[in-house]
Amino acid sequence: MMKTGNIILLLLVGILVGGVGHAVLADGGTDKSLKIFSMVYALIQNDYVDRIPARPVLDSAIRGMVASLDPHSEYMTPQEYHDLEINTQGRFGGVGIKITTSGNRILVQAPIDGSPAFRAGIKSGDEITRVDGTGTATLGLAKAVRKMRGKPGTHVVLTIFRKGVFRARDFDLEREIIKIHTVKSRMLNDHIGYVLVREFSENTARDLDMTLKSLDRRGMRGLVIDLRNNPGGLLTSAVDVSSLFIPDGKTVVSMKGRRQERAFRSHGGNTFPRIPIVILVNTETASAAEIVSGALQDYHRATVLGTQTFGKGSVQTILPLFDGSALRLTTARYFTPSGRSIQDYGITPDRIVKERVPKGSRAVEVPREVDLKHHFLNPDGKEQRIVIPAGNIQKHLVYPIPSGKNDTQLVSALSIIKGRIGH
Numbered sequence: 001m002m003k004t005g006n007i008i009l010l011l012l013v014g015i016l017v018g019g020v021g022h023a024v025l026a027d028g029g030t031d032k033s034l035k036i037f038s039m040v041y042a043l044i045q046n047d048y049v050d051r052i053p054a055r056p057v058l059d060s061a062i063r064g065m066v067a068s069l070d071p072h073s074e075y076m077t078p079q080e081y082h083d084l085e086i087n088t089q090g091r092f093g094g095v096g097i098k099i100t101t102s103g104n105r106i107l108v109q110a111p112i113d114g115s116p117a118f119r120a121g122i123k124s125g126d127e128i129t130r131v132d133g134t135g136t137a138t139l140g141l142a143k144a145v146r147k148m149r150g151k152p153g154t155h156v157v158l159t160i161f162r163k164g165v166f167r168a169r170d171f172d173l174e175r176e177i178i179k180i181h182t183v184k185s186r187m188l189n190d191h192i193g194y195v196l197v198r199e200f201s202e203n204t205a206r207d208l209d210m211t212l213k214s215l216d217r218r219g220m221r222g223l224v225i226d227l228r229n230n231p232g233g234l235l236t237s238a239v240d241v242s243s244l245f246i247p248d249g250k251t252v253v254s255m256k257g258r259r260q261e262r263a264f265r266s267h268g269g270n271t272f273p274r275i276p277i278v279i280l281v282n283t284e285t286a287s288a289a290e291i292v293s294g295a296l297q298d299y300h301r302a303t304v305l306g307t308q309t310f311g312k313g314s315v316q317t318i319l320p321l322f323d324g325s326a327l328r329l330t331t332a333r334y335f336t337p338s339g340r341s342i343q344d345y346g347i348t349p350d351r352i353v354k355e356r357v358p359k360g361s362r363a364v365e366v367p368r369e370v371d372l373k374h375h376f377l378n379p380d381g382k383e384q385r386i387v388i389p390a391g392n393i394q395k396h397l398v399y400p401i402p403s404g405k406n407d408t409q410l411v412s413a414l415s416i417i418k419g420r421i422g423h
Contacts, residue, residue: 022184037061070330071372072316078324093148094175095156096152097122099141106136106144108228122160129168130159152174165305183220184205185215192417197241200233200288203269205240223272224410226280228306232287235315235334238265242295245272246303249338252295255315257332263353276420277302278413283347283368284395293347294336303416304352306409308392310342311369312374332400333376344370344377345388351416354394356408368393372385415421 044057055343059077066075076084078216098114100107101252108126111118131147139147148156158171182204184196191298193215195208215223232238242252243266254263279293279302290309296302335341346368369375 001075015078020147022146026257051189055082059287066329068374070314070374070376071369072281072314072328073330076326076328079146080142081318081320081324081326084148084318084326084328092149092178092415093152093175094178095175096178097128098147099128099145103139105153106141106368107365112178115178116176117158117171120171120173122158122171123162125163127161127163128158129161129417130157131330132157135157135250140379148294150177165204178374181207183210184210187215187218187368188224188414189408190219191221191421192224192414193218193222194224194226196226197230197289197296199230200237200241200292202234204233204237205244208241209244214270220275221223221421222278224278224280224413225302226418227285227289227293227410228282228409229282230286230289231284232289232312235288238288238291239266243267245296246299250299253291253334253336255332255334260332276417278416280413281306281309282409284310285347287312289335290342290347291336294340294342297347297350298337298340304347304349305353305416306349307348307354307394308348308368309342309353311342311344311346313341313345313369319344330376344368344375348388348392352392353409353412356406364371 039059041061045054059075061074066073076090080384096112098109098112100109106128108117108122108124108128110124111122128144129138129142131139134147135215136144150156152175152177156173156175158410160169160171160175161167162169179277180198180201182198182201183200186194188194188298193212193213195211195215197204199207212223224368244318246252249267250265253268253422255261277296279296281289281293285293286309287307288313293302293304293309297304313335314330315334316328317331319327319329321327333341333343352353
């Protein structure tokens, strides 16, 4: 995803006036389809059994048109666009829950440390069945998230189902300002540092740079970067993070679309050019996290360890519209420095190591990019060539990644780095 401003907005105006507008006039089929659309809309407004507002009908039509393109293009109402901007800034009013879905069920992936949800005892794997009395199956994910957010000091009631413990329990939570700290760190021993990067937002590279300098002062000679369950984020953030580890002027990622080809290069970084690095990845390592993994892998700057990543190789541009709504449109495919497309395929780790599933725990099948409706083919157009060994893929765990000796991937990463630094 690439955040945009006036330049892209001007580009949008140019497309509408000089590009698509001309194509509509020249293409009789497109012109005819638009006439049919206008007729259907007029018939609904004139003859439908009840009078209905125009905006919901048009919003639904736009959503359907955009949804037919690919899994990541999206029409956003003004409120949804506002929510997206808040997400990328890493600060909002809410209760502090990271959520995921399994079918039409909304599950708690993890409460954020110190948040109202964390203090109330909400746990990973809990199912949220109601928000302020409205069933989440009716609300859907986006509306449920919006209802949980709100002005600090206000309250929201979440009804939770916890398997084997209780079927329905209400948690009355007071909203607070939730700050998303995208970087978390610690020293694993006297010489090996560990950083968990949760997502790529505006401040991630800055925070990571400060964190690495702190670990360096504590004697870090090797580093584990944990990108497991990282859904991605801003393209520019991925470039900035990669720039901390590779020399200036190197291609981090290139993108190719109908209207542009562009290479994003490393800049002002290369803070830690010598220490050995292992990057941890899994099925839910996606998008910007795959860009970083692919760049450091291509430059032999890091060993990638874990299981096959998600496989999202497309770039979305945010195009604001005049009424405050916006279009998130897929405008290009991206490629790693060596020219690899990870679309549908993902990043193949240098070392395949699966997560240990604790006895009695559940794992759910999370779709990868290749499983999503309307997904892009890999650029060679011959998807059948993409064969991923079954042993490379693992079901996603609905609870936090095991810690300590039970974290088989982290243990393996430690072993690799110890061998390289002689400890």
